[in-house]
Amino acid sequence: MYMTPRRKQVFDFINKYYKKHGYMPSLKEIGKKFKIAISSTWEHLDRLELMGLIRKAKGQKRGIEIL
Numbered sequence: 001m002y003m004t005p006r007r008k009q010v011f012d013f014i015n016k017y018y019k020k021h022g023y024m025p026s027l028k029e030i031g032k033k034f035k036i037a038i039s040s041t042w043e044h045l046d047r048l049e050l051m052g053l054i055r056k057a058k059g060q061k062r063g064i065e066i067l
Helices: 005-021 027-034 038-050
Strands: 054-056 064-066
Touching (some): 005 027, 005 038, 005 064, 027 038, 038 054
Antiparallel strands (some): 054 064
């Protein structure tokens, strides 16, 4: 699996958002930033998790952890 340009943008956004705010963005905030549906946001996060870059916590609104 490789890092697509959009996936890189999503990953970079998560990093920058965390550094600026001190907490992770929600799925809604990520989707709004890139004008994509929540399902597409989930897909990007699933791929990033498979690549070992993040970990998602189930049932948490801002449950993304950068590895």
